[in-house]
Amino acid sequence: MKVSVVLPAKNEAEGLRRTLPALAATLPGAEVIVVDDGSTDDTAAVAAALGARVLSAPYSMGNGAAIKRGARLATGEVIVFMDADGQHDPALIPQLLARLEAGHDMVVGARDGSGQASVGRSLANRFYNRLASWMTGHDVRDLTSGFRAVRADKFREFLHLLPNGFSYPTTSTMAFFRSAYPVDYVSVRVDKRVGTASHIRPLKDGVRFLLIIFKIATLYSPLKLFLPTSAAFFLLGVGYYSYTFVTQGRFTNMSALLLSAAVIIFLIGLVSEQITSLTYRRDA
Known part of the structure; x- marks a missing residue:
């Protein structure tokens, strides 16, 4: 060589x-x-x-x-x-x-x-x-x-x-x-x-x-970043909703925001995963 x-x-x-x-x-x-x-x-x-x-x-x-x-x-x-x-x-x-x-x-x-x-x-x-x-x-x-x-x-x-x-x-x-x-x-x-x-x-x-x-x-590998972040927001949203439901008997805007953020971050991760696949195509 x-x-x-x-x-x-x-x-x-x-x-x-x-x-x-x-x-x-x-x-x-x-x-x-x-x-x-x-x-x-x-x-x-x-x-x-x-x-x-x-x-x-x-x-x-x-x-x-x-x-x-x-x-x-x-x-x-x-x-x-x-x-x-x-x-x-x-x-x-x-x-x-x-x-x-x-x-x-x-x-x-x-x-x-x-x-x-x-x-x-x-x-x-x-x-x-x-x-x-x-x-x-x-x-x-x-x-x-x-x-x-x-x-x-x-x-x-x-x-x-x-x-x-x-x-x-x-x-x-x-x-x-x-x-x-x-x-x-x-x-x-x-x-x-x-x-x-x-x-x-x-x-x-x-x-x-x-x-x-x-x-x-x-x-x-975008999902290795986005998935744990999405899961963290989801758990926070569920936990906060459980707390407000027990103490106030209602579903708050903060719970909705956290759960929505979890879904959005997860979807961004999926799109990023597809973009990554295109980036590493040898004929791209």
């Missing part, structure tokens, strides 16, 4: 000086694409000097946008995505490729707790993993890892779903599960990043990750 390696990079000149030589030693025949996301340092010059194919943006479009641009440019049957800041060890790539050859369509480098930048981020990622596992019905070991190998043709099917910012890993993982493309995980270590601090803002991007999960959940 021809392999393309895509590295989104924003002001990662120092990280590339360590990552690209190690990548060339591990995969000497691979196509290496560095997507320069509007860097203000010499990221593009360093990448070009070290033999990478450079795709530069005139301004920062976001990590997800860099991933999409790199995926469109890649010519390999398999695309490996990894960070340019030195956190991901290129020597681990053959492990990901071996799982692809075993029949999987996406293999994710799953970090353990020691691979998280902080306790807060580790707890947040555990929450995201559990929520995604419930939505998909599969064990999601690392929803937000940017170190992964995918079959290029399968990945490009979902480019229109990927956000321009964070987090493309969340969207692509759940989309692969939804489309019944086998996903596997390989345990990997994460080294300390080189250069500037992480571009992720824990609070703002944490909320954004959560919104992305719910957005993709509605594209993945």
